[in-house]
Amino acid sequence: MTTPMKITGFLATLIIFAIIPIYSFYEPKNQESQLNSYYTNAVLTSTDLYAENCAVCHGAVGEGIGDMPPLNSESVQMMSTNDLAKTVARGRDNTLMAAWAAEEGGIFSNSQISDFVIFIQQTNWDYVGVRVAELGLIPPEVIEMEVSDEMLSSLVSIEGGETLTAGLEVYAKNCSACHGANGAGTTIAPAIDSVDLRATPKEEIVALVNDGVAGTLMVSWQNILTPEEINATVDLIYRWQDLLSTGIDFPEVEVMSIPASPELIADGQQLFNIACKSCHGIDGYGTRMAPALNNQLFLEETPNAAIYQIIAGGVSGTMMPAWGSRLNDYDLQSLVAFLRSQADTAPAIIPPILGE
Numbered sequence: 505m506t507t508p509m510k511i512t513g514f515l516a517t518l519i520i521f522a523i524i525p526i527y528s529f530y531e532p533k534n535q536e537s538q539l540n541s542y543y544t545n546a547v548l549t550s551t552d553l554y555a556e557n558c559a560v561c562h563g564a565v566g567e568g569i570g571d572m573p574p575l576n577s578e579s580v581q582m583m584s585t586n587d588l589a590k591t592v593a594r595g596r597d598n599t600l601m602a603a604w605a606a607e608e609g610g611i612f613s614n615s616q617i618s619d620f621v622i623f624i625q626q627t628n629w630d631y632v633g634v635r636v637a638e639l640g641l642i643p644p645e646v647i648e649m650e651v652s653d654e655m656l657s658s659l660v661s662i663e664g665g666e667t668l669t670a671g672l673e674v675y676a677k678n679c680s681a682c683h684g685a686n687g688a689g690t691t692i693a694p695a696i697d698s699v700d701l702r703a704t705p706k707e708e709i710v711a712l713v714n715d716g717v718a719g720t721l722m723v724s725w726q727n728i729l730t731p732e733e734i735n736a737t738v739d740l741i742y743r744w745q746d747l748l749s750t751g752i753d754f755p756e757v758e759v760m761s762i763p764a765s766p767e768l769i770a771d772g773q774q775l776f777n778i779a780c781k782s783c784h785g786i787d788g789y790g791t792r793m794a795p796a797l798n799n800q801l802f803l804e805e806t807p808n809a810a811i812y813q814i815i816a817g818g819v820s821g822t823m824m825p826a827w828g829s830r831l832n833d834y835d836l837q838s839l840v841a842f843l844r845s846q847a848d849t850a851p852a853i854i855p856p857i858l859g860e
């Protein structure tokens with residue numbers, strides 16, 4: 505029984521001994537270049553993932569945005585490989601730094617996490633900045649929203665004004681940077697002022713805010729805010745329309761203005777026919793595979809920035825791909841311009857799904 509094994513073992517040993525001298529002759533150079541290409545690959549593959557997932561907080565060149573720490577700093581360079589891997593894999597409790605490892609509820613495999621660590625240790629941040637720009641993922645300017653006395657006084661008169669005030673204060677401090685100072689969404693997060701959300705049961709929204717959405721910028725707020733604060737913010741989501749009816753003066757923040765130039769629209773249409781028509785149908789009328797985009801309800805309800813964000817980020821858990829890594833900023837804007845150009849002629853009723 506054991507004989508064949510032994511022979512194989514012996515043969516293998518012989519072969520290894522025969523090979524070692526030859527191999528070691530070439531080894532130093534070989535190993536070095538292999539190692540180099542290993543590092544180069546890790547850095548290159550991580551660059552796009554960084555652009556898509558991390559740049560929004562840590563900046564296009566790792567400079568850190570607002571309260572978010574830089575990654576291009578000496579103190580991060582000094583961190584041990586192990587600590588870096590742990591931070592990226594598990595995140596930091598009670599902060600906006602989420603856990604990114606699949607086994608912690610994130611979206612990256614362990615080898616992708618190791619690649620991130622090599623990336624952080626070795627990358628050329630100038631190159632990263634160029635790549636982030638190429639992908640159209642330069643982070644938007646941080647929106648700072650302050651709740652002014654006028655805003656508060658416009659709320660006291662309406663029913664439940666106190667909860668709304670509390671909710672608005674939490675929202676301004678914690679949520680507006682991503683969801684927009686007026687709740688209309690930004691290029692990085694969907695609108696909070698949304699008919700769909702208002703039609704969603706409260707427990708579901710509370711659960712979403714408590715747990716966050718793994719693999720996205722929406723972290724778990726459970727340990728950052730108190731249950732009362734979360735409750736007040738969720739109430740605010742349902743009453744956004746009441747808020748607007750007080751004539752409350754939201755700070756004007758131009759999150760995205762897309763010129764409706766005929767050229768941009770034509771480019772968008774051409775790209776739509778190549779990349780989107782197979783699922784969303786001719787002129788966006790929808791198919792069995794994907795919903796109609798050419799409809800009043802969607803276009804009225806979804807600001808440009810939010811459409812841009814959906815196209816760039818995709819809809820996780822569905823067939824809608826994230827196009828951010830494949831299309832640049834101009835392409836994404838052209839698609840939004842094309843979809844927007846249909847607003848005046850779009851059917852008021854969502855067209856029946858085609859292709860049945």
Ligand code: HEC
Pocket residue numbers: 554557558559560561562571572573574575579580588591592596599600601602604620624721
């Ligand atoms: C929503 C914002 C956000 C995103 C997105 C984000 N981070 Fe962070 N990150 C933070 C914050 C905030 C901290 C600081 C946490 C703390 O206070 O300890 C941090 C800390 C870190 C640190 C430790 C820095 C230090 O000085 O200790 C590393 C490394 C890091 N992040 C890597 C990443 C990587 C890689 C990604 C993308 C896969 C990423 N982060 C995505 C917000 C973010």
Ligand code: HEC
Pocket residue numbers: 600674675678679680681682683692693694695698701709712713717720721722723725737738820
């Ligand atoms: C760092 C950016 C960021 C911050 C800050 C943030 N969110 Fe989000 N939020 C997102 C993103 C991105 C999504 C979309 C997640 C997905 O793809 O499902 C989201 C989704 C949501 C949704 C679901 C929206 C929908 O239409 O399904 C709600 C509700 C929500 N966030 C509430 C909040 C509240 C309340 C706060 C503040 C306490 C907050 N968010 C702070 C980025 C953020």
Ligand code: HEC
Pocket residue numbers: 776779780781782783784793794795797802811814815819822823824825827839
């Ligand atoms: C492989 C099929 C597929 C392709 C290709 C595709 N989509 Fe989608 N898209 C979907 C699906 C499925 C949804 C619905 C996701 C959901 O359930 O929320 C969707 C949703 C959307 C939405 C949000 C619609 C809404 O009502 O919230 C937009 C905007 C969108 N897609 C734009 C595009 C654009 C622009 C392209 C081309 C660059 C594209 N899609 C290509 C499948 C696709």
